[in-house]
Amino acid sequence: MVDLSTPHLVTSLLLALLACTAVTIVRTRSLLAAIMLTGIYSFLGAGWMVLLDAPDVAFTEAAVGAGVATILALATVALIGHKADERSHSPLLPLAVVVLTGGVLVFGTVDMPHYGDPLAPSYTYPSPSYIERTREEIGIPNVVTAVLASYRGYDTLGETTVIFTAGISVLLILRGRKRRRERGAP
Amino acid sequence: MIGQSILRTVVKLLIPYVLLFALYVQFHGDFGPGGGFQAGVIVATGFILYSLIFGEATARRAISLPLVERLTALGVLIYAGVGVASMVAGGKFLDYGALTPHHPEHGQHLGIMLVELGVGITVAAVITTIFFTFVARNRA
Numbered sequence: 001m002v003d004l005s006t007p008h009l010v011t012s013l014l015l016a017l018l019a020c021t022a023v024t025i026v027r028t029r030s031l032l033a034a035i036m037l038t039g040i041y042s043f044l045g046a047g048w049m050v051l052l053d054a055p056d057v058a059f060t061e062a063a064v065g066a067g068v069a070t071i072l073a074l075a076t077v078a079l080i081g082h083k084a085d086e087r088s089h090s091p092l093l094p095l096a097v098v099v100l101t102g103g104v105l106v107f108g109t110v111d112m113p114h115y116g117d118p119l120a121p122s123y124t125y126p127s128p129s130y131i132e133r134t135r136e137e138i139g140i141p142n143v144v145t146a147v148l149a150s151y152r153g154y155d156t157l158g159e160t161t162v163i164f165t166a167g168i169s170v171l172l173i174l175r176g177r178k179r180r181r182e183r184g185a186p
Numbered sequence: 187m188i189g190q191s192i193l194r195t196v197v198k199l200l201i202p203y204v205l206l207f208a209l210y211v212q213f214h215g216d217f218g219p220g221g222g223f224q225a226g227v228i229v230a231t232g233f234i235l236y237s238l239i240f241g242e243a244t245a246r247r248a249i250s251l252p253l254v255e256r257l258t259a260l261g262v263l264i265y266a267g268v269g270v271a272s273m274v275a276g277g278k279f280l281d282y283g284a285l286t287p288h289h290p291e292h293g294q295h296l297g298i299m300l301v302e303l304g305v306g307i308t309v310a311a312v313i314t315t316i317f318f319t320f321v322a323r324n325r326a
Contacts, residue, residue: 056219059211063227068313071234075320137283139291140216140298148221149298153280157265160305167258167312174319 007051014048032082035073042066056144190239197239204232212306216295222302226309233314242321251318254311261308268300 021041025034042065049058113120130151131143138146148156205228211218212225237245269280272293277284282297284290 056221056224059220059224060227063224063231064313067231068227068234068317071238071317072320075324078324137291138294138298140295142216142218144219145215145221145298145302146294149301150280150282150294153269153282153301156301156305157262157269157280160262160265160308163312164258164262164308167308167315170316170319171255174323 011048011051014044014051018044018048029084029086030082031077031084032074034084035070035077038073039066039070042069193239197235201232201236204228204235208232208310212302213299215302216298222305223309225302226306226311227313229306229310230313230317233310234317237317237321242318246318249314251315254314254318257307257311258315259308261304261306261311264304264307265301268297268304272297 018041021037021044025037025041028034028037042061045065046058046062049055049061117123130147134140134143134146138150140146208225208228211220211228212222215221215225233245233249236248268282272281272284273279275284276287280297280301283293285293285296287293
């Protein structure tokens with residue numbers, strides 16, 4: 001029996017649009033169109049994450065995936081030109097690799113617990129202990145924030161350091177090159 | 187996009203609310219969805235939007251880039267500094283409860299707010315820096 005309730009309809013519609021966008025990105029030869037479509041893909045993904053009750057991930061996807069990544073890709077296209085090279089080889093081998101990888105991934109999901117299954121490992125361990133203890137140990141209502149910033153504070157410090165390193169690397173690579181050019185070296 | 191008056195007016199009206207929403211996500215992260223990373227990203231998109239519509243030169247006058255580059259390190263320092271502060275207060279590294287020995291919950295609350303602020307500052311500064319470095323490369 002097909003479930004026709006509104007959340008299922010909206011989810012199916014979003015996933016169908018995601019699939020259409022992905023196919024169009026692969027088929028288009030214009031890099032500009034492909035970049036705009038990846039932005040649309042990110043917005044659809046953000047909408048889907050809201051449906052999955054993950055608004056914080058949706059914020060990030062909308063701002064980084066659709067906003068910043070699109071802008072940076074456009075800046076890159078402004079440097080390298082907006083036409084993709086013509087296909088120089090047969091698409092059969094890449095298609096076979098993609099179909100094989102996709103098949104293995106789908107095969108992997110067979111073992112996964114059904115969406116929303118209360119007996120799924122992620123719901124039985126360890127999240128109940130976090131949910132039970134956050135209120136008395138941390139005293140804030142948002143368990144996600146408590147886990148990220150306190151229980152797993154080391155991980156988040158590491159992630160912040162990774163972002164800092166990324167920023168420093170971009171500065172060193174792009175700006176370092178500009179200085180060298182000003183000095184007259186090749 | 188100079189001379190597009192509709193875009194310029196709409197963006198001028200929009201940016202204060204983008205930044206306000208970022209502050210809400212930053213400091214309401216204990217209660218609602220979001221936190222430092224999301225807030226930092228939203229602040230950066232606000233700056234990028236301004237730069238796209240009003241031009242890079244105008245944006246560089248509004249934002250001091252040398253300052254933003256130093257802020258990338260400041261956020262990490264705030265985060266690690268809270269960890270060191272909780273060690274000095276007698277706890278373990280990043281054990282915020284030690285900051286206020288009589289009310290560990292208050293220390294947790296304070297610590298989480300400060301480290302989220304650190305994350306927000308670093309993320310906003312890094313993304314803004316990357317964007318302006320890319321734009322400068324395009325111009326060169």
